[in-house]
Amino acid sequence: MTDIDRIVAAIRGEGPLAGLDNPPKDVAAAYALQEEVRDALGELVIGWKLAQTTPGAQKAAGIDAPTVAPLLSGMIVQDDTTFPERKFYKPEGEAEIVIELGDEIREPVSADGVRERAAGFRLAIEVADTRYADKPAVGVPSIIVDLNSCGALVIGELQPIAGLADARRAAVSLKLGDGSIVEGLPADARPDPLAVVAFLSRFVTERGHHLESGSFITTGTHTPPTRSGPGELVATFEGIGRVSCKLAEPRA
Template sequence: MVDRILAGAKAIALARRNHAPLAPLEVPPRDEAEGYKIQRALHDLLLPHAGPLVGYKIACTSQVMQDYMQMDHPCVGGVFEKVVHDSGAKLAASDYVRVGVECEIAVRLKRDLAPGEAPFTAEWVGEAVDAYAPAIEIVDDRYVKWETMGAPTLIADDFFAAGCVLGEAVPRSSVPDLKAVAGRALINGEEAGKGTGADVLGHPHNALAWLANHLAAEGKGLHAGQLVLTGSLVKTLWLKAGDKVRMELDGLGVVEAKFT
């Protein structure tokens, strides 16, 4: 079992380091639980390349993304220190296999959410949030054909996660009703998608509670200072070199990046 897990993690890590499309694994994970075991082993292998794990991204929290990915529940992937950028970042499209972006509400925690506190509710995790930020999640279609990979393998590879770009943080006391926050995604000045905070499992705190409970079931917690991308308000937008990206989230601000 350990050999299966490590072999899968090594194959994914090699593809990630080489910016090479990942073919179906020789021994793919049998189910999502095994996919998460490979993901944990992968995170250890990525440390020298991507830096420490600084948080998580939650995938498939909105109906538009569940329909697109053909998934009926959320999934989680890691976010690493070296791929968290400030608004205005200029990033090389060649650093990705096929780069895409999503419009998200990010949260930063002010205290730990320990596994012993589970089960978590939206209200409970909301109290643990320090600040919010408008975010561009960067995703990478680093697969020969993602539609045939299967959810367990996508989970093993952090479910497309490739980092994020963050706008200015807004203290929790200053944010509007997150359910009503409207987000717009603009590519080269043209609106390419829109949604609201209510599209994220009814409220972004519901997504955060799902993550805290998911981690608690594995005996793991969330920690003060960690970043969580709560899920996309819009369908993934695939980019080409030269594209300028701007996400506008009412009451939270704006975040921008250029992919050169």
């Protein structure tokens, strides 16, 4: 099997992997392999995930820009979804803000340009789920190949874009499956969703793509990524709303 075959099989549940036989040497090579993975999975791209979307997160990862991956049609689910057993390997919960586009973006735009084209925003939980046995050991390029470790994105109701600034300032928490509470990151460690989508507009344009109307773009975590066992996850943005999902037993 090729590395593409192996990572696709792991995404479909036949993992985890110790690593790739021929891991990409840099992020440019990683994105080329990621496109092959996306094509092999054969699912419709309906959004995008960005990670390391703050300077602090990028410094910690040893990179100088956010990392990007497509969100495929099977990854996005509605609020209060109950996931089946063995859906994930090592699920981590993250409270996030999703920008939903009302108009397509075919060229690089500013944060104000993103606001003009946004249908609104949604509160969300990203269930991150690496397909590697030891994620830190494989490095950023191999993680990019693994679709940036996205397992699922749980989205809440669409809210007017005018309320985005209040959502960014809101106190945030994430309740894990065992009932423990993860408090939100400090304000200076939380992403600016409009600026993140502006970066994405440049990223996709440089690669000959564009952002479709109706795309869901998740813009980085507002809580520390934290492993969760079975039970209910609840992301709360105080005064704005909440979104939840239920995890079952992971794969052994």
